[in-house]
Amino acid sequence: MVRVEFLGPIGKEPMEMEARSLKDVAKRLQEDPTLKQWLGQCAVAVNDQIVKSLDTPLKSGDKVSLLPPVCGG
C-alpha cells in the first residue's frame, strides 16, 4: 500500500492504494472527479522528493504527495 497526500488547498483526506509505479497512482486518481481540476496543475513528490517520471517505481510504505500551485512570501 502507498499513501497519497494532497497538500495545501486541495483539502482532501489522504488515500491508501496498491501501486507499483506512479502510473498506477495516476490512473487511480484520474477516476476521481474531485481531482479533475488539480491533476494538470500539481507537481508530485515521492517520499518528499519531487519526481518527473510516471515510471517512478513505488513500494509499500511510500508516500506520494500532490503539490498544487504555490505562492510563498
Next chain:
Amino acid sequence: MVRVEFLGPIGKEPMEMEARSLKDVAKRLQEDPTLKQWLGQCAVAVNDQIVKSLDTPLKSGDKVSLLPPVCGG
C-alpha cells in the same frame, strides 16, 4: 576669481585663479607638477555639478572641484 578645490586624497590647499572657462583652469593646473598624476584620473564639478566639457564657462565666485577615483561602501 574662481576657486579650485582638491577633494579626497589629493591633499592640496584650494587655489584661486582668473578663468573664463574650464579650459583656462586646465591650462593652469597642467603647469603644476604636483597635480600631474591626478588630472588624468579626476572628474570635475562646477558649483557641485559634474561637467563633461572644457568649454564650460566660468564666472567670478564659481567653485571648481577635482574628484579623484572613488571607492565608497
Next chain:
Amino acid sequence: MLELYPGELNVDKIFSRWRKWGEDKNFGAFITFVGTVREEDGIEALSFDVYEPILRRWFEQWQQRAKSRGAVLRMAHSKGNVPIHTSSYMAAVFSPKRRVALDLIEEFVEDFKANAPIWKYDIKNGERIYAKDRSHPIEGSGLLDSI
C-alpha cells in the same frame, strides 16, 4: 538556517540576530529581503500553509549552491495568518563581496516564489480563500495528468 514561525515575523529581532551571527565571520556584504502583506482587495490578512519536509530540502539545495560561491543563506517564513502591514517572509545572503550577494538574493527570492512548497490564502470577512490566480505551478507540474 530556515526558520518557521506561527503568525507574523518579528522582523527587527530576526534581522538583529542574523546580523550578529555574521558579525565575526568576515562577510563584507549582507543583504536582506523582507516581504510584507499589502492592503489590497479588502483583505484582512494572508494565511500560509507550509509543507516543511520539501521546503527544507529545497532550502538545503540552495544553501549548497550558496556555499559553493562562498556565501550563506538564511530564511524565515510565517505559517498561518499574517495581518496586513506585517511581514511573512525574510531572506538573507551573507557573502565576502557584494556581487555574489546581489546575484544570490535575486536568484533565491525568484526561485522561492516559483518553487517553495507554500500556499497562500486571502483572509476576507474571516474566510480563507486560496490565492489561485497569484499561484504558480511548480516546475514539472501536470505529471499525473500526462497519460
Next chain:
Amino acid sequence: MLELYPGELNVDKIFSRWRKWGEDKNFGAFITFVGTVREEDGIEALSFDVYEPILRRWFEQWQQRAKSRGAVLRMAHSKGNVPIHTSSYMAAVFSPKRRVALDLIEEFVEDFKANAPIWKYDIKNGERIYAKDRSHPIEGSGLLDSI
C-alpha cells in the same frame, strides 16, 4: 533619506527605524544592503572622506528614478574611521512589489560604487593610506588632461 554618521553605523537601529518608517506605507518589498569592513591585509580599520554636496545631488537623482518606479531609496554612510567587522554603508529600497526592489538595489549599489564621491583609506599601523588600487575614476574623468 541620506544619512551620514561619524564612525561605524549602528546597523540594527538604522534598520529598525527605516523599517518602521515604511510599515504603514503599503510597500510589499523592503531590501537592505549592509557593507561591513573586512579584515584583510592587516588593516585595523577603513576611513572615509565624503564630499557631501555632490553626494546629495547624486542621491536625489536616484531618488527621482526610484520614485518614477513607485519605490523609495534610503542610504546611510560613515565618515572617518570604521573598525574591521563593523559597518560603513547601508542602502535600502522600499517598493510595492519585489521585482522593482530587486532591480533597484542592484543598480543603486553598483552606481554608488562607481560614482558616489567618497574616498576610502586603509588604516594600517595608525597610518591613513588612500586605497588607490580599489578606487574607480568617476564617469567623465580625465577632462582637465584632455588638451
